[in-house]
Amino acid sequence: MAPNGDHPPTDFRHVFKIPTKGDLRRKTLQKSADLHSRPDDDETCVYLCGNSLGLQPTLTRQYLDQYLDTWATKGVFGHFTHINDSSLAPWMHVDDDLVEDMATIVGAKPSEVAVMQTLTVNLHLLMASFYKPTKERYKVILEGKAFPSDHYMVESQIQHHGLDPALSMILIEPPTDSGVLPTDHILSVIDRHADTTAVLLLPGVQFYTGQFLDMPRITTYAQDQGILVGWDLAHAVGNVPLQLSDWNVDFAAWCTYKYLNAGPGSIGGLYVNEKHFHRPRLAGWWGSSKSSRFDMTNRFEPIPSAAGFQLSNPSVADSTALRASLDIFKQTSMKALRAKSLELTGRLEVLLKQSEAKHLFSIITPGSKAERGAQLSIRLQPGLLDSVLVRLEEEGVVIDERKPDVIRVAPAPLYNNVEDVKAFVHVFGAACLEAAKTGK
């Protein structure tokens, strides 16, 4: 996929719904219902929060309308009927229809990718296939500051096997206050538990620090010691270039509501390396051969691909929203988006370092471009956060906070631009200075 030769377009701002500042200030959907107004109400807001919830493609409503029209006019036949004036696949195939474009984004063979369920559930399902503790190998290594759901997931998987998390759950704690995990540090923990570890699970991009881990090196290193390696790609997918197949990752899972813009809680994705297609699994009819699925024979014939790990018929509404999103990604490439992303985030870093308020915060995300994605995480001096957040909100600048003192700022290459970055630094710097002055 390299549409337009070597220079695919990367500016898709015009095909996204970017809230205006007035939209954000109103407590209503309708404009007319509003009383107060301000001169900048019609300006688009500065939305740097695609790491939490990506914005809505304009295509989404069009496609959901098509879906609703199909349901309204075809009823149950929507499952099988090919409709001439619809861009959508029959519901029976909506998930398959997404796989190729999704695989391109994560650098995988289409057969190794399935679009299904949600992130935490997919991690559980994958662990059910990959985490088979023995007397020799029973530990799971993950980070000590993992996203809570991943922590609970691993902890409960260990307990499910009757093992004790105190002995079997190995937490890699960041060696310094920044929260960053140096690769050597990760490898040293692997070394320490090499003989007793069954699975290593790490994030491609860490949610808090924005660190992009050295996925190929860590994968190979752990596999060489007999460990299976899985990745949580919630913050990596659609953000950084991934080559899951080349890196020989064992398994991975992700969500689609961040950089993939498929909407809150939308359908997730997973990767199973083809060498693992035969693994035991928790099975469901949607993973059984399509040709015999409706024969009702009760003989499970797993589809010989990641699709064989599917369980239920997928949400058509969510698959449709994801279709709208992937139709944008299709027009460009992760390589081109990454180039733009490095530029935007690089510019953000430079401007922050030049800010008059620079003594009031520090960037905890790694300074090396290879070690980060779109997001910079910024730690404020103690006591500043609350009033800085008030000011950012007043000015229509949307970022994401992690109490007590960190904000995460992520220019999404599909819809953000340099103006967003400048506007953020301008408002943020002033807000920090003001907060410091008023002593709060």
Add this chain to the structure above:
Amino acid sequence: MAPNGDHPPTDFRHVFKIPTKGDLRRKTLQKSADLHSRPDDDETCVYLCGNSLGLQPTLTRQYLDQYLDTWATKGVFGHFTHINDSSLAPWMHVDDDLVEDMATIVGAKPSEVAVMQTLTVNLHLLMASFYKPTKERYKVILEGKAFPSDHYMVESQIQHHGLDPALSMILIEPPTDSGVLPTDHILSVIDRHADTTAVLLLPGVQFYTGQFLDMPRITTYAQDQGILVGWDLAHAVGNVPLQLSDWNVDFAAWCTYKYLNAGPGSIGGLYVNEKHFHRPRLAGWWGSSKSSRFDMTNRFEPIPSAAGFQLSNPSVADSTALRASLDIFKQTSMKALRAKSLELTGRLEVLLKQSEAKHLFSIITPGSKAERGAQLSIRLQPGLLDSVLVRLEEEGVVIDERKPDVIRVAPAPLYNNVEDVKAFVHVFGAACLEAAKTGK
């Protein structure tokens, strides 16, 4: 919930999108794109397929539009912001917002119900909590003609524990050709395996025969012998009256795309009896206390209710579609709907038995009203099915077939009426006679 005193309304046909016959014949969504037309193109079709996919409430599009407007104008703030001119809850609460109305439909305490994930996944998650095989009790009893996904689910759960389905999976086979499972037959299988069985899983309404099992009697009988009892309510929810709490069911799960009209693959539901709130589970952040969910402490504090079994943030699109559906159910009661349903299905049975073609088919669904829901399953004489299906489709009559010789016909009380039932019997009878005459 008994709106309008003892006589809540039961005719909601006008708030559903019923395809016209022309809609079904066209291979397009747009009318204009069509060339051929027939005089009955604008008549509503005869849709008796709510057991497979329920029709779309007109509210669904309105609510999905509100959801898309919220995402477009509030971005990530949609998670928390209460919007004055929207009927929808902030996304953070969309699932909770559904629980009370869902609980009313299944006859449960709201604390015992969660709206989450999809059916097969929910069954796996429940089995992870409830199926804890020991040396003494390790079997799972289910029907031999279970819906394939349930069969694969149980089989793979047994294998997951390192056990052999040949020894641990007990299949209740129907004693006669009809496929119906007499209660005494079920109880006798329970008796045979009483000491070694951990879990009994049965369908509330059987998908193929339409039989409504004697849930309270079977539940109590099995529990008295120390067996945990779970129910697959895919075909029961929104169809027959359920009293999960009173019946002291241990657990249950269902989908929402059949009688609940929430759209293909929409979000599912589950029931956990309050006595089981403490059970171990496969955990995720969405099941951890709301107040500390974003503290990132990595201490799992399960919500002390069925919500504690949640894993991922829910699909807002699907939750929104379900909201539209439950806003209809709220205006009536399952008692009133059941009364109408008994009437419609009773009428269907009478008319079929009076049909001139009655020698060409038999009804396999139990004749007793207490033992069935909306659906009648009809077995045709060998060789008739294919041409009968062609004729039904031509006439805009939508039912569901199970090769080689069964059709399932389900008047849904919310939107079907006596005219639908009469029209079906009329077309079906003629189609059978014609098929028999032409020798195929």
